[in-house]
Amino acid sequence: MLSNMIIFSGNANESLAKEICQHLNIKLGGALVETFSDRETKVKILENIRRKEVYIIQPTCRPVDHHFMELCIMIDACRRASAKEITAVVPYFGYARGDKKTEPRVPITAKLAMDLIVASGADRIITMDLHAVQIQGFTNKPVDNLFAEPVLIRYIKDNFPLENLGLASTDVGGASRTRSYAKRLNNIGIAIIDKRRPEDNKPEVMNVIGDVKGKTIIEVDDIIDTGGSLVNGAQALMEVGAKEVHAVCTHPVLSGPAIEMINKSVLQSLIVTNTIPLSAEAKACSKIKVVSVSSLIGEAIKCCYTGESVTSLFD
Numbered sequence: 456m457l458s459n460m461i462i463f464s465g466n467a468n469e470s471l472a473k474e475i476c477q478h479l480n481i482k483l484g485g486a487l488v489e490t491f492s493d494r495e496t497k498v499k500i501l502e503n504i505r506r507k508e509v510y511i512i513q514p515t516c517r518p519v520d521h522h523f524m525e526l527c528i529m530i531d532a533c534r535r536a537s538a539k540e541i542t543a544v545v546p547y548f549g550y551a552r553g554d555k556k557t558e559p560r561v562p563i564t565a566k567l568a569m570d571l572i573v574a575s576g577a578d579r580i581i582t583m584d585l586h587a588v589q590i591q592g593f594t595n596k597p598v599d600n601l602f603a604e605p606v607l608i609r610y611i612k613d614n615f616p617l618e619n620l621g622l623a624s625t626d627v628g629g630a631s632r633t634r635s636y637a638k639r640l641n642n643i644g645i646a647i648i649d650k651r652r653p654e655d656n657k658p659e660v661m662n663v664i665g666d667v668k669g670k671t672i673i674e675v676d677d678i679i680d681t682g683g684s685l686v687n688g689a690q691a692l693m694e695v696g697a698k699e700v701h702a703v704c705t706h707p708v709l710s711g712p713a714i715e716m717i718n719k720s721v722l723q724s725l726i727v728t729n730t731i732p733l734s735a736e737a738k739a740c741s742k743i744k745v746v747s748v749s750s751l752i753g754e755a756i757k758c759c760y761t762g763e764s765v766t767s768l769f770d
Contacts, residue, residue, distance in 0.1 A: 457481055460760050461504055463533070465513035465525040468732050471546065472512040474749035479757060484509075488525055496521070498528045505537040510581075510756055515549035515568070516731040517710065523549060523568065527575040534576030542759060543577040546730035546752060547706045552678075554587035569593040581755055583730055583748065584677045584705040599765050601755055603705040603728050603748050604632075608639045610726055610746050611673065611703065617641055621670040623663075623692060623700075625684045626650055633675045636703075646672070648688045668696030679704045679727070682713035686720040693721050706730050707745075709737050717742055 461484040464472030469483075476483045485501035511533065513526040526543060533541050553564030565587065572580060573594050583601045585591065591598040623646040624633035630647050637645050646665030672692050674685055679702075689700040700722055707727035714736045717725060727733075728748045737743055751768060758765045 457757070457760060459506075459508055459539075460510065460756075461502065461507050462510045462512060462756070463500070463529060465511070465522060465529055467513050467516055467522040467525070468546065468729070470732060471514075471729050471747075471749055471752075474729075474747060475512060475753045475756065478750050478753035486529065488529065494521075496524050496528050498525070498532045500529075500532050500536050504533060506539045508540045508542070508760060509533045509538040510542045510544050512544045512546070512752075514545060514547035514730055516547050516708065519549045523571075527571055530572065530575040530577050540578045541576055542579040542581060542756070543572050544581045544752065544756065545572075546583050546748070547708075548582045548585055548590070551586035551590055554590055565590050566593045579759065581752070581759065583728075583752070586677055599755060599759070601748075601751060601765070602769055603730070603751070604636060604639070605769070606728065606746050606748055606751060607703045607705070607726065608636060610744075611636075611640065615671065615673070615701075617643060619670050619698075621646060621665075621667055621672045621697075623648060623665070623667065623672050623674045623688065625674055625676045625688050629676060632677065636675050644670075646692070648674075648684075648691060650684070650687070663691050663695045667692050669698055672697045672700050674700065674702040676702065676704045678706045678708055679713065679725070680708045681711045682709070682716040682720075685722065685725070686716045689720055689722045699723050702726070707733060707737065707743070709734065714740050 463484045463486045465488050487499040489497045511529050515523045550564040550568040573596050579597045581599045584603055585600050621644045622633050622637050624630045633645050637643050646667050649662040685702050692700050701724045703726045705728050724742050726744045729745055755765050
C-alpha cells in the first residue's frame, strides 16, 4: 500500500524517524547527510526517488540553524531528483515563538522559516503542537498541525488517579490547551498561573488563579526551554497548597540551566515527548519521562499518502 512512499531523515532525530518507519513497516531511505570541514552541509540521496512521494523527518532543534539548513538542503536535493511530492515532517518547528512583531524593527521569524521551507521545494508540512497555530496560515501550502495531547492524556490516565487531580496552565495564553486536556479527563478542574515576563526566558510568577489546595496538579505546556515557567509555576502552586506538582510538555528544548533547575525544583516528574531527542544530561535526569509520538506521526503520514483525513488522529 505504501510502495510509492519513501522516508528520509536528517541528523536531528534519526531515532524518531526509525520508529516511524517501524510503525509503517517500511525501511528508512538512504541519504548521506554530512558536513564539510568548514561545517557546510553535504547531502546526497542514495536511492532513486523519481516520481516517489517523499517524507523528510527533521525537527529544527538544537543546533537550530544547522538542522534547519539540513532540512532545506534535503528538500532541494529531493526536488532536483524528480520526487513527485515532498512533505517536510517537522515534529518541532523552531522559530515558532517569532510569530508576530512585538516591538518595532523586529522580524516575524516563523514566517521567514516557513517561506524558506516552501521555497526549498516542500509541497506540504506536517508538524506538531505549533507554539502559535496561526503559523499554519503563513503559507499557501497544506500544513497539518498534529497534537501530542492524545498520547500525553493516555499517559496521565495510566499513571495518575483522576480523583483529586487538577491541571494548571503555565500562563493565560495556554489556558485553552489546558481546558482541552481537562475535558478529556472528565472535566477536572484547572488553574491558571498569571505571570509577568520582564525579560526573555525570565518569567516572574505573580498569582495562581483557581483552587489547587490539597490536589495533585499537572502543569500543561507545549515547550519547555530554560524551564523557568514550569519550575516557578510549580513553586507557586505548592505555596498555595497543592499536594504535589508534575508537568507534561510536548517539546523538551531544555536549554541553558533547565536540567539543573528541574532537578532542584519541587516538580515530582516531567513527562515529555520525543519530538526532540534528549541530551545526555536530560536522559540522566530521573524526573524526566519520555513518551513516543512515532505512531501518531506515522499515522498522519499514512493518511496524507492515502488521501484519508487526519482529523481522527486528534481524538
